[in-house]
Amino acid sequence: MDLHLAGLTALVTGGTKGIGRAIVDSFAAEGANVGFCARNPADIEATEAALVGSGGRVSGTAMDMGDAAAVARWVGDSASMFGGIDIVVSNVSALAIPDTDESWEATLRVDLMGTVRLVKAALPHLQQSSAASIIAISSVSGREVDFASGPYGTVKSALIAYMAGLAFQLAGQGIRANTVSPGNTFHEGGVWQNIEQGDPELFNTVMGLNPTHRMGTPQEVADTVVFVASPRSSRTTGANILVDGGLSRGIQF
Template sequence: MDLQLTGKKVLVTGGTRGIGRAIVEGFLAEGAVVGFCARNAEEVGAVERALAERGEVTGAVVDVGDADTLRGWVQDSAAAMGGLDIVVANVSALAIPDTPENWELSLTVDIMHTVRLVEAAMPHLEASDSACIIAISSVSGREADFASGPYGTAKTAIIGYIQGLALQVAEKGIRANTVSPGNTYFEGGVWEGIEEGNPDLYSMALGLNPTGQMGRPEEVADPVVFVASPRASRISGANILVDGALTRGIQF
């Protein structure tokens, strides 16, 4: 299936590892022009070099918690690429422990980075004939689990924000959706750390999934790329679960 993404201009926050990097690779594989950001300059450069032969890709060093820097990156990227068609808010602080600091961090990084990315990109998306906004939430935003608290609450708020946004921008021809992954394992990721530091929690989480395994980043990225593509033109205001049947509640 041709996803009709050739030449589409895409921005992804947090594109150096895990789900974010897989999303960048997925869009490149479909012929899109991709810009991504992350905080670590060395990692940004390494990924940019590694993916250069796969298509048009540009990395930037951005702390998405800094409003001015985030807005500047969006504007500079749109100018360099000649517009924007798709934005993916992927960065999370992964602030799970219930502390005052983590509540502040989750608000700034998870929620406000999503809102500010959308606000900065909106004028460019309004000029696109196939505009789409994707925010990465989590199954922890859909039901109570061990990550309820700062992280889970922020992810719930993102789903609510995007659902309302989809209604507001539909008349402009812009779509907005969330994708909610279940437990996703990759080198250097949170679940590798839990596996090493809290094996009981890791075993419990693994046992809850009826597939008997955690997901891979590319298994999340592929639905993101499809939902963002013009082939999914009627999907808006949806929360797409990518969790291997982990969550039990019926989603209305």
């Protein structure tokens, strides 16, 4: 299926590892231009090198999504470099789970306000696009109570609400907004590999809760994100799409 992404430009936050990296790779494979950000310059350089020769242009920027000025600068520079912006994917997370003041502040600053600032900076460019799409990566922890309730789960819930509001507010301008909520996703160097090594009891408990008896892969999440972001999903807006292997039990009306 041609997703009609060739020549469009997507911005992806947290684009060098895990789900974010798979999203960057997938957009590039579809021929889209991709601007991505991350905090580690070496990881950015490696990602750019790996995608040389892909269908579109790929450019990374080292920055902190909790830095409001840096977010605005990155979006503006990316729009100038690529000649516009069609898609934004807010993927980065502080992954601050413990119920501490520091976790609340980090999660609000990076996960929530990073997304809000990204959208506000990108909106003038999205308004010029005929295929404008906004996606936030939330989590099943934003939909139901689990071990990550607290700062992480609460802010992931807020992202779902924020996207739903944007979908309603921006529909008349032809701008879509959706949330993709992954379940437990395993990748090398990721949080679940660390838990497997450091807390095998928790790891095994979580594995046992999923009816597929496995965790998801970054590529499985990325495939959903890229399709929903694409013009082929033009009627999808205001949705929270679960990619969790049946982990969530609640009925989503």
